[in-house]
Amino acid sequence: MFSLERWQEIFEAIGKNKLRTFLTGLSVASGIFILVILLAIGQGMSNGVAKEFENDATNRISVWTNVTSVEYKGMNPGRRIEMDNRDYNMAVKKNSDKIELKSGVYSRWGQLTTYKKESGSYRVEGVGGDYQFLENETLVAGRYINQNDLNYFEKNAVIGHQVFLDLFKGKNAIGEYIDIGGIKFKVVGVYTDPGGEREETRVFIPLTTAQRVYNAGDKLRSIAFTLQKHDKYKDALAASEAFSAELEADLKAKHTIAPEDNRAVNVNNTLENAKRFYDLNNMIRWFFWGVGICTIIAGVVGVSNIMLIIVKERTKEIGIRKAIGAEPWSIIGMILHESIFVTAIAGFVGLIFSLILLQLVGPFIEMDYIRNPSVDFSVAITTVIILVVAGAIAGFFPAYRAANIKPIDALRDE
Amino acid sequence: MIEIKNLHKSYHMGKNSLHVLKGINFSVSEGEMVSIMGSSGSGKSTLLNILGILDEADEGTYTLDGTLIKNLNEKVAARYRNKFLGFIFQSFNLINYKSALENVAMPLYYQGVKRNIRTEKAMHYLEKVGLADWASHLPSELSGGQKQRVAIARALASDPKVLLADEPTGALDTKTSYEVMDLIQGINDEGKTILIVTHEEDIAHMTKRIVNLKDGLIIDDSVVNQVRAKNEAYV
Ligand SMILES: Nc1ncnc2c1ncn2[C@@H]1O[C@H](COP(=O)(O)OP(=O)(O)OP(=O)(O)O)[C@@H](O)[C@H]1O
Numbered sequence A: 001m002f003s004l005e006r007w008q009e010i011f012e013a014i015g016k017n018k019l020r021t022f023l024t025g026l027s028v029a030s031g032i033f034i035l036v037i038l039l040a041i042g043q044g045m046s047n048g049v050a051k052e053f054e055n056d057a058t059n060r061i062s063v064w065t066n067v068t069s070v071e072y073k074g075m076n077p078g079r080r081i082e083m084d085n086r087d088y089n090m091a092v093k094k095n096s097d098k099i100e101l102k103s104g105v106y107s108r109w110g111q112l113t114t115y116k117k118e119s120g121s122y123r124v125e126g127v128g129g130d131y132q133f134l135e136n137e138t139l140v141a142g143r144y145i146n147q148n149d150l151n152y153f154e155k156n157a158v159i160g161h162q163v164f165l166d167l168f169k170g171k172n173a174i175g176e177y178i179d180i181g182g183i184k185f186k187v188v189g190v191y192t193d194p195g196g197e198r199e200e201t202r203v204f205i206p207l208t209t210a211q212r213v214y215n216a217g218d219k220l221r222s223i224a225f226t227l228q229k230h231d232k233y234k235d236a237l238a239a240s241e242a243f244s245a246e247l248e249a250d251l252k253a254k255h256t257i258a259p260e261d262n263r264a265v266n267v268n269n270t271l272e273n274a275k276r277f278y279d280l281n282n283m284i285r286w287f288f289w290g291v292g293i294c295t296i297i298a299g300v301v302g303v304s305n306i307m308l309i310i311v312k313e314r315t316k317e318i319g320i321r322k323a324i325g326a327e328p329w330s331i332i333g334m335i336l337h338e339s340i341f342v343t344a345i346a347g348f349v350g351l352i353f354s355l356i357l358l359q360l361v362g363p364f365i366e367m368d369y370i371r372n373p374s375v376d377f378s379v380a381i382t383t384v385i386i387l388v389v390a391g392a393i394a395g396f397f398p399a400y401r402a403a404n405i406k407p408i409d410a411l412r413d414e
Numbered sequence B: 001m002i003e004i005k006n007l008h009k010s011y012h013m014g015k016n017s018l019h020v021l022k023g024i025n026f027s028v029s030e031g032e033m034v035s036i037m038g039s040s041g042s043g044k045s046t047l048l049n050i051l052g053i054l055d056e057a058d059e060g061t062y063t064l065d066g067t068l069i070k071n072l073n074e075k076v077a078a079r080y081r082n083k084f085l086g087f088i089f090q091s092f093n094l095i096n097y098k099s100a101l102e103n104v105a106m107p108l109y110y111q112g113v114k115r116n117i118r119t120e121k122a123m124h125y126l127e128k129v130g131l132a133d134w135a136s137h138l139p140s141e142l143s144g145g146q147k148q149r150v151a152i153a154r155a156l157a158s159d160p161k162v163l164l165a166d167e168p169t170g171a172l173d174t175k176t177s178y179e180v181m182d183l184i185q186g187i188n189d190e191g192k193t194i195l196i197v198t199h200e201e202d203i204a205h206m207t208k209r210i211v212n213l214k215d216g217l218i219i220d221d222s223v224v225n226q227v228r229a230k231n232e233a234y235v
């Protein structure tokens, strides 16, 4: 059916009917182009929302310990449980594919902090670099704790905006030295926190430094994680609960705590916040699927119309061909072969143009709610295939009808 | 070659029906050149379309080269048209986006002839009608007479048993008409069976037999002395 002879016949028809081919191709190509761009904007919005909510540390899991409340293996209740770096490392190692952000924390309350004549009492927390995002903090100056600080036990500090106002009265703080409980720390950053004043009256220092200066060995007060995002809230919830349960069980086993003791180890996840993100993301997704499907339908209708017009325009030619011996199926085959070929080529041209545009412009788009619009290549290919197949199906009926009208009727069509 | 018995054909338009052919009996043997005459609306084209398997009779039998033509589906009809018949139309009916050569090669395409052989054969027939130099021209670049000659070459290309022409000179001036008739006479000389519908006396007399239709019946069928188009002085 798809013989070389027919290909030649079709190339001839395409070559000789450039305008018709061009217009068909243009409408298909622009349809695909618009569709891909729309899908990309949808993805961009999804990315944008993800970015906005990233700061809320969706799906955060916090772990802290307390005293035991249940007698277990001959040990009395009231035993204080303390986590250490090994607990943290164990959890990280076991779940490296699930975890997105992570930090161990060693904190002290009420540390007297002084700069020149000003002083205040603040909570000091030794943390890792990810903690900024776990706590949804935004830097207003300088930088956050980094790996280098951790590796070399640097005495650097990132102070809350309220601390900055208390001690520095609005003057430059970066590079200045503050005194925390008798030890000098260099201020490397100032942060704000949407939690407000209460959250901004903290000073962050490298975890390793905190453990060293407070003689804490490798003890940790708490551990915080976020998990990789999921497409669906349901999945995220399931992943989070499984992770929490497993972590709690592991910690209890390691520290010899009764499984039913619900005081000694606390694992808390804040997925409730995340529900908003997932809901919004779902809405965007549905909306753009709706838009996409509507666009595909419009594209299919457009292609069908073009096919109808082409067949109408070729009625006389079909009559001539039949009079000189063309069988109906060879007519149908010819029309469909040509239209599939043209729509497929045009579809891919539209696809390539839209992908090039996205490649060139996409990365520069960083508005509040649109970020790096892009499409999944397989989705794009699928839309092209859908359009081509739908075009072929839509073209089949007029072609079939035209191929079956009597040649005299077709020839009379002037 | 052609044998029809008691052929009837009516057209139905809504409630009205028009009885166009009212029992035609008529036969043509191989090598004949017959003209069908009659006033406008007498059913000449209707008859020719039935002979060309472009349309079907309501009643009666039609045998073409020993094959009964009855209740054919479109596929078989197309095959028979391709194998047995060549058409020449008043309005040429060339495919406008194809060159003269490609038009002539079309019937061969539907016979499944390979491209290079197709081109070769088509060129041969174009030479025969004297248009070898115009092979690559589109129909729109040809005169009426040239278009009709391309159409004749196309009709010949599949080497049909019968050539059917519905007013082949209807759209041409006298001089060109005679040139075309000269060509058709030459083809008949080579032995091809030809039927021509015309309402021009001079054209009819260039055939060997004239059949006269009136109100859907044959009123006269007589052999005539063929006038050679080449010798005719045109006014
Ligand atoms: N498809 C059709 N539907 C209805 N009536 C038709 C159809 N084709 C032809 N007729 C009618 O049938 C009659 C015969 O038509 P036909 O075309 O055979 O005439 P003709 O002899 O070829 O005339 P002309 O010399 O004008 O070409 C006419 O009255 C015409 O109106």
Ligand SMILES: [Mg+2]
Binding pocket: B044, B045, B046, B166
């Ligand atoms: Mg007529």
